[in-house]
Amino acid sequence: MIDTTPATSSLTKRATGYHLATELVHIDSDAVKDNYNASSVPIYQTATFKQDSADGSGGEYDYSRSGNPTRTAVEAHMAKIMKAERAFVVSTGMTALDVILRLVKTGQEIVAGDDIYGGTNRLLTYVSQYNGVKVHNVDTTDPKRVEERLDPIKTRLVLLESPTNPLIKIADIRTIAARVHELCPSALVVVDNTMMSPYLQNTLQLGADIEYHSGTKYLSGHHDLMAGVIGCSSQSVAESLYFVINASGSGLGPFDCWLLLRGVKTLGIRMEKQQSNAIEIADFLEAQGLKVHYPGLKSNAQYELHKSLASGPGAVLSFETGDVGLSERIVESARLWGISVSFGCVNSLISMPCKMSHASIPAEIRKQRHLPEDLIRLCVGIEHVEDLINDLSSALQAAGLKVKR
Numbered sequence: 001m002i003d004t005t006p007a008t009s010s011l012t013k014r015a016t017g018y019h020l021a022t023e024l025v026h027i028d029s030d031a032v033k034d035n036y037n038a039s040s041v042p043i044y045q046t047a048t049f050k051q052d053s054a055d056g057s058g059g060e061y062d063y064s065r066s067g068n069p070t071r072t073a074v075e076a077h078m079a080k081i082m083k084a085e086r087a088f089v090v091s092t093g094m095t096a097l098d099v100i101l102r103l104v105k106t107g108q109e110i111v112a113g114d115d116i117y118g119g120t121n122r123l124l125t126y127v128s129q130y131n132g133v134k135v136h137n138v139d140t141t142d143p144k145r146v147e148e149r150l151d152p153i154k155t156r157l158v159l160l161e162s163p164t165n166p167l168i169k170i171a172d173i174r175t176i177a178a179r180v181h182e183l184c185p186s187a188l189v190v191v192d193n194t195m196m197s198p199y200l201q202n203t204l205q206l207g208a209d210i211e212y213h214s215g216t217k218y219l220s221g222h223h224d225l226m227a228g229v230i231g232c233s234s235q236s237v238a239e240s241l242y243f244v245i246n247a248s249g250s251g252l253g254p255f256d257c258w259l260l261l262r263g264v265k266t267l268g269i270r271m272e273k274q275q276s277n278a279i280e281i282a283d284f285l286e287a288q289g290l291k292v293h294y295p296g297l298k299s300n301a302q303y304e305l306h307k308s309l310a311s312g313p314g315a316v317l318s319f320e321t322g323d324v325g326l327s328e329r330i331v332e333s334a335r336l337w338g339i340s341v342s343f344g345c346v347n348s349l350i351s352m353p354c355k356m357s358h359a360s361i362p363a364e365i366r367k368q369r370h371l372p373e374d375l376i377r378l379c380v381g382i383e384h385v386e387d388l389i390n391d392l393s394s395a396l397q398a399a400g401l402k403v404k405r
């Protein structure tokens with residue numbers, strides 16, 4: 001049976017022509033009717049809503065799994081920011097991908113990148129082992145590698161990240177989306193846009209059908225909640241996604257919706273600061289003769305391509321030292337840079353992806369995918385840039401490198 005419950009938890013909201021930094025701060029008060037004109041969207045911490053009539057009809061909301069006013073507010077806000085037809089918020093970034101993967105049937109295929117988030121790799125491996133879905137991992141920096149794997153009948157999803165993580169490689173989303181839609185009209189182009197956030201890159205406008213985010217990262221900005229956000233460009237896809245969210249109960253709880261809404265208001269100012277810090281840090285590392293992966297460096301082969309897709313290079317970069325032991329010493333010598341997985345928080349983090357966030361990818365596959373074991377990833381925060389560079393400089397020195405300033 002098809003559940004045609006109206007998706008009360010989502011409203012369509014279109015951008016009004018202001019800059020995104022302005023849109024981020026202003027929550028459209030039409031999204032939620034509030035009797036008291038509260039300036040901050042109230043938290044409707046309730047599972048059920050009373051109905052007016054015995055047949056249960058009448059109320060806009062009945063049960064929070066299906067819809068909740070606080071969730072409606074954040075979903076309408078996210079749809080506006082992502083320029084999406086509709087947006088949904090779910091419990092984590094991986095839940096967002098899980099909801100999207102329910103659109104793929106046994107026998108269908110997925111084409112995905114070969115430098116992808118570790119958790120994404122784990123979930124794709126699961127569907128290929130248990131659900132009879134073939135997953136092709138290809139180098140998405142070359143649209144031809146994607147094209148080779150497309151099948152007009154079987155391909156259901158093309159899953160991209162750009163920049164990729166942790167090697168910060170760029171996929172030409174615009175070209176790939178156009179080719180996929182031409183060759184496989186029933187396939188959906190899906191982009192995990194977590195690394196850029198909607199502030200720097202709008203993948204629905206580049207031709208993607210679905211864009212999703214780990215709201216745990218830049219959107220919330222303080223590592224104090226977990227969330228996933230999905231935006232899509234068509235109502236029919238939105239209805240399929242809503243069906244899964246309502247059926248499986250993966251919608252975000254009211255309190256976390258409220259926290260996400262609060263966090264996202266400062267996305268613009270955080271991202272500007274984090275990015276300008278990252279640009280200076282990338283220059284500093286490059287000046288040390290280290291191999292730096294960051295699309296904000298003019299020396300980066302994909303500098304122009306990235307510039308054609310996004311309005312900035314973001315605040316995540318990685319670099320190679322040539323020696324695993326040296327990298328470990330650098331990471332452990334840093335004081336200001338916290339050793340932690342994840343990114344997008346106001347404070348700066350340092351990690352070795354092969355030992356941490358990407359450790360769930362087996363060593364031999366990491367090798368096949370040219371993931372250097374000595375790679376260090378930096379997730380730059382909003383601290384004063386001099387303190388960040390001084391700390392990094394001391395860590396490089398403590399680990400045995402000569403630093404040029």
Ligand SMILES: *Cc1c(COP(=O)(O)O)cnc(C)c1O
Pocket residue numbers: 092093094095117119120161165192194195213214215216217226227228342
């Ligand atoms: C963190 C992350 C995810 C998963 O999000 P969670 O909120 O941790 O479930 C997916 N993709 C990327 C690129 C991420 O960084």
